[in-house]
Amino acid sequence: MASVSEIAPDLYRISVYAAGANLQFNHFLVKDDEPLLFHTGLRGMFPEVREAVATLIEPSRLRSISFSHFESDECGALNEWLAVAPHAEVVCSDLGAMVSVNDFIGRPARGLEDGAAFSTGKYRFRFCRTPHLPQGWDAGALFEETRQTLLCSDLFHQTGDVEPLTESDVVGRSHQAMREYQAGILAEYVPYTPLTSQNLRKLAELKPRTLAIMHGSSFKGDGVRALQDLDAAFRDVFGRAGST
Numbered sequence: 001m002a003s004v005s006e007i008a009p010d011l012y013r014i015s016v017y018a019a020g021a022n023l024q025f026n027h028f029l030v031k032d033d034e035p036l037l038f039h040t041g042l043r044g045m046f047p048e049v050r051e052a053v054a055t056l057i058e059p060s061r062l063r064s065i066s067f068s069h070f071e072s073d074e075c076g077a078l079n080e081w082l083a084v085a086p087h088a089e090v091v092c093s094d095l096g097a098m099v100s101v102n103d104f105i106g107r108p109a110r111g112l113e114d115g116a117a118f119s120t121g122k123y124r125f126r127f128c129r130t131p132h133l134p135q136g137w138d139a140g141a142l143f144e145e146t147r148q149t150l151l152c153s154d155l156f157h158q159t160g161d162v163e164p165l166t167e168s169d170v171v172g173r174s175h176q177a178m179r180e181y182q183a184g185i186l187a188e189y190v191p192y193t194p195l196t197s198q199n200l201r202k203l204a205e206l207k208p209r210t211l212a213i214m215h216g217s218s219f220k221g222d223g224v225r226a227l228q229d230l231d232a233a234f235r236d237v238f239g240r241a242g243s244t
């Protein structure tokens, strides 16, 4: 069974630990008038994640299903979720809708342009387009403006079965994890491009106070500083000539 923790008011982290990969897969449910799920999870994890969501809301009540970029752990179970929540809208970048998602789900997704906002009731979300960060042309992040929470997908990736929320350094852990990945098949996790620092600065301008992180502990504290430090860590790990 997935473990469920409320990491900010009405924001639930549903965590599945994959021991083989020594990695958590975290899905976030916003409990509001129109509930939102951020990250569907892998298709293979769907029964477990659905069971955990059902402890919080009736899954058919989901109204929005969103994610950062088109990759299996972020959105592989989209069609399974749409089968149990037929009134839910799939919310992603306008580019993602056009190039992958509309075809994948067989109906139009709600494609958001950079800066577009929508409400789930008490909470208001803004879409921030971040091409190729963490990866994928279509990538973006969702920022919840009321509580200043950034749903930041693969950014700040950490390994291990770690605590749901921490106020201590997550960048050091993430830096270490990315350094270790460079030695194996998961090398070059984040494409380091001329857009990388620009995208991170754009996210820092939102002044997040909580970072809802897909792999590893979420973070509460100075989100601006964490994003600046992550930029330095990326430069260190990915901003050099490749080894291949």
Ligand SMILES: [Fe+2]
Pocket (backbone or CB within 6 Å): 069, 071, 074, 134, 135, 154
């Ligand atoms: Fe990803």
Ligand SMILES: [Fe+2]
Pocket (backbone or CB within 6 Å): 073, 074, 153, 154, 214, 215
């Ligand atoms: Fe991921």
